[in-house]
Amino acid sequence: MRNEDILALTPRSAAAPAQAKPRRTxxxxxxxxxxxxxxxxxxxxxxxxxxxxxxxxxxxxxxxxxxxxxxxxxxxxxxxxxxxxxxxxxxxxxxxxxxxxxxxxxxxxxxxxxxxxxxxxxxGSALTLGHTALARISLRRVALPLMQELAQRANANVGLGIRDRSMMLYAETCEGSGLIGLRLFPGSRISMATSAMGRAYISALGNDEREELLKELAPQYGSEWPTIRHGIDQAMREVAQQGFCLSLGDWQKEIHGVAVPLVDPVRGTVYALNLGGPAYLLSEAFMRNECGPWLREVRDKINMVFATE
Missing domain, CATH: 1.10.10.10 (Winged helix-like DNA-binding domain superfamily/Winged helix DNA-binding domain)
Structure with missing residues (x-):
């Protein structure tokens, strides 16, 4: 029996004097x-x-x-x-x-x-602040031409993302020349727990930071969390084994995505590079055998630029 239940059953005259609760500010x-x-x-x-x-x-x-x-x-x-x-x-x-x-x-x-x-x-003040934030992302300057080249090569959406609380925020996006795409733009937000971009980001965190983040995410998904957590764990294994992870219909049913983690070698900030599009255009085999290695190659080229600067 809880203490409050005991107090509820105790005659008023016998109950212990109530202590004043601290006032809220x-x-x-x-x-x-x-x-x-x-x-x-x-x-x-x-x-x-x-x-x-x-x-x-x-x-x-x-x-x-x-x-x-x-x-x-x-x-x-x-x-x-x-x-x-x-x-x-x-x-x-x-x-x-x-x-x-x-x-x-x-x-x-x-x-x-x-x-x-x-x-x-x-x-104007909000736009200036946003442009200033983007300008400070040196990765954007290096990554953008490589991202655009890959978007054209795969005819898909390629994005650079960063964490925004429990979501992933697109800092930059590039579209291929196809008529059908994701139409995601800088400032767009997507799920961290179910997207390839978010899972790649999670995989690059330290153990303590990752576990704290997963505790924050779990209540948002209720009974679905065990399945989602399994997908995150699988993505982490994929990143460890092959350098990239897939999300095949987990974020949105008809969308396939692949992503790699990317750590700013100057500031240590964790980002993620992803590639995605309609599932009927981007098969699992194409994503796993072609797009994943292409993304990994882009990540390596970015790191190489910073290593020589």
Whole structure:
């Protein structure tokens, strides 16, 4: 029987005096309200929609800043402009708060307001910040021409990805000349746990960091996690044995992907290079026997450039 059950059965006069609970700070209370509004995390949601318990307990965590960044993160590459209603739905932030956040972000240049449609798009300050971040990725400068060459060779999508919480974020993409492709762009996010890119990234992490990440991912998939974890373990074995891993319909049923881990030799940042496309164009044999070795070759060429600089 739990202690709280014993107290519940104890006469009020005999119960031990209740100890006062420590009061929440204002920031912790706001984080708690946000979490309650957003509700339970569902499979496939962007991790930026989740306020973890660690945020509630962290006195250094600035909720107002977190809300502003969540508004900016709500914009996706394929989206049209968004209104306050759509932003409130995507972020779980109350509409009244959204209106103040978008007003402030517009004043700061991070959003652009279209008075005719009463909607917002990312502004110049946000774009400048994004371009600055991309410019700092020296790997992008080296990898881009090699990626484009491979995209044409395989007639597929080739991407350079980096971790964005529990997702993978495309820092760069190249498309082949085919009429049908994945149509993923810089800024696109895909699943870390089920994609070849994400699994290649996981394989390059140290043991402690990897286990911590897997603990974060597991609750998002519920009863499906054992199957997904098996796929991750299989991918790690493939990377160890052949330098690349496959995802055949695990991310999306009709999509095949292959990826290699890539570690920035200067900063030590972990990335992943992937190649993917429709399964009917990219057979398992083609991916395993041709595309995987091609990707591995691109990775080796990138490392060679850094070794000679």
């Amino acid at each position: 204002k920031e912790q209370s706001l984080a708690k309200v946000d979490k309650m509004r957003r509700g339970k995390h569902r499979k496939g949601e962007d991790a930026t929609d989740i306020a973890g318990d660690e945020e509630e307990q962290d006195r250094q965590f600035v909720v107002a800043l977190s809300r502003g960044l969540r508004v900016l993160s709500a914009f996706k590459a394929k989206d049209p402009t968004l209104g306050n209603k759509e932003l409130a739905e995507r972020t779980g932030i109350p509409a009244a708060t959204i209106s103040r956040l978008t007003h402030t972000l517009t004043k700061m240049g991070y959003l652009h307001f279209d008075a005719r449609t009463e909607t917002y798009d990312l502004g």
